[in-house]
Amino acid sequence: MPGHRIDFPLYRTPGSPVMRNEVCQLLRDALVSLVDEGVLPDAPDTEVRVERSRGREHGDFASNLAMVLAKRAGLKPRELAEKICAALPASGLLSRAEVAGPGFINLFLSPASYHVLPGEIRSRGAAYGTSDAGAGRKVMVEFVSANPTGPLHVGHGRGAAYGDALARVLRAAGYDALSEYYINDAGRQMDILALSVWLRYLELCGETLPFPRSAYQGDYIFDIAATLHREHAAQYQADAEALFAELPEEDNPMLDTLISRARAVLGDDGFGRIHGLARDTLVEDIRLDLERFGVSYQTWYSEQSLIDSGAVGRAIEALKETGFVYEHDRAWWFRSSDFGDEKDRVVLRANGNHTYFATDIAYHRDKILRGFAQVINIWGADHHGYIQRVKASMSALGLNQDDLSVLLVQFAVLYRGGEKVSMSTRSGEFVTLRELREEVGRDAARFFYALRKPDQHMDFDLDLAKSQSSDNPVYYVQYAHARICSVFRQLAEKDIDADLAAADHSLLTEPREADLLQKLSRYPEVVESAARAYEPHQVAYYLRELANDFHTYYNAHPFLAAQAELRLARLSLIDATRQVIANALDLLGVTAPERM
């Protein structure tokens, strides 16, 4: 269908941070003019939406605005589209607008908009792609937060890769994002951990004992026990025979009995020191593991500190004051079913201890009180049942439950040699994040995770991720970066003078150059969109497209052999490409190697 075409005068060349937003503004201006002219009845509250066109023939941007507003204007979509086009203010950004299909408005960027791009990318450098879309809003991203009772496994890896990339993307899009790890260092699991260490320590002291099968079995328990033995010799030794005398046979009562006997023998002080040693060792181990995975946190927030500071007690008191808490069977229940939860939940148990839920209430209350406009929790999919009750507690406390977003990360099913790898923390039969990193490499692992939407079930093929072949998508992107660096090394060797700032980009007339420029111009929009949707995988897919455009260009046109002026323009273009690849890879926590 032939489109109606309108040409604009070209009078300036703005360097726009996010082009799509600029285009939206032009359409908004057009709507205002149409209201003034009486074509539209009132100031339309319809959100102006513009998307990147799919195909080149549809221009750079497309809007369905006319189709949305046609009914209100009493016009056919195509007629309204033409009026909108005619009302567009003059701008150097666009060169023309067309009406096409059932009433789409296709917008074409001006050549000048493209020609300023490589220079803009070069001058902004690592900052190209960042914007102030988030307007400095304070957001918290809390992720991983695994119990410090053992090493992280590959399931945590997915949450780590996702959470860290999300935090980076949010920062790039102008949010004030803080990464936090919530250390679950209170409760029974930690007691079992301390007990496990102590029992292994007793063995080192020469005691013989039947190590309980439901205690922690991992090698790291021996390591911590060895440290304890090295630093304190037999200071915490006790008679194992007495310790294991007349124990309940069932796993849980047995462990609980052992824990209370350990406390009795060692005193709260002694037990607490072993507990603290185990905790600190494992938290430090996790911190190092994540750091080597390219993941770092601003804050490590201790669950125990919430209890010690009285925050949990205060939160329960605050909840009681709302009247949504009642006593039943000597326990205190929160009326969460009043807020959409399936049933009411216990916050204070009959034995006087608070539940895990109680600390969660205190923790989320604390997050909001710390002044975050948006709190993002990244949880494993097995925790989805807790979302409603936590949100319920926020509502009950007078907080806005929409300030909390819980994003669920589905489990990755591991495949090795074409077969499922079954995983269970207790049996010790699980692949740790450390193993994955050492076998696969940090970059491949992170990119592999980044390629998947978090709420999508994921098959993680270990053999593929481990492979150093081209099957591995991360190399495809990194290779593009390395190739560009290589070109510039050749340039230096051949002693060719290249003042990129003097490049004349109007010489870039090849279709593949236009494709590459267009892709580069999209990058800030990709970052903004990934941040808004909490979907860093958009960056990974963008990278693959960008690398593809570059490789295609590389194969089709020589850079160094070209005539001097053209060579300069092309070098400027691929230098800009290199910068954008590096920027985007950084958002995913992946390095951009200069050679491969």
Added chain:
RNA sequence: GCGCCCGUAGCUCAACCGGAUAGAGCAACGGCCUUCUAAGCCGUAGGUUACAGGUUCGAGUCCUGUCGGGCGCGCCA
């Protein structure tokens, strides 16, 4: 049983809060290295978007139901 997430090419996944002809990568087949890194490029083939209805100018996307998969439903953490 109830609730949440999902179902797209042989496989693994995209598809910009409903848009134009549903796209990549593997795997398959056929081409491209005396020239800047072949970890690359180009081409061919591959689809009733699980199924059935509904909403509207328009549905992979929203609603209802069915089937299939994952997870969750403790005074555990």
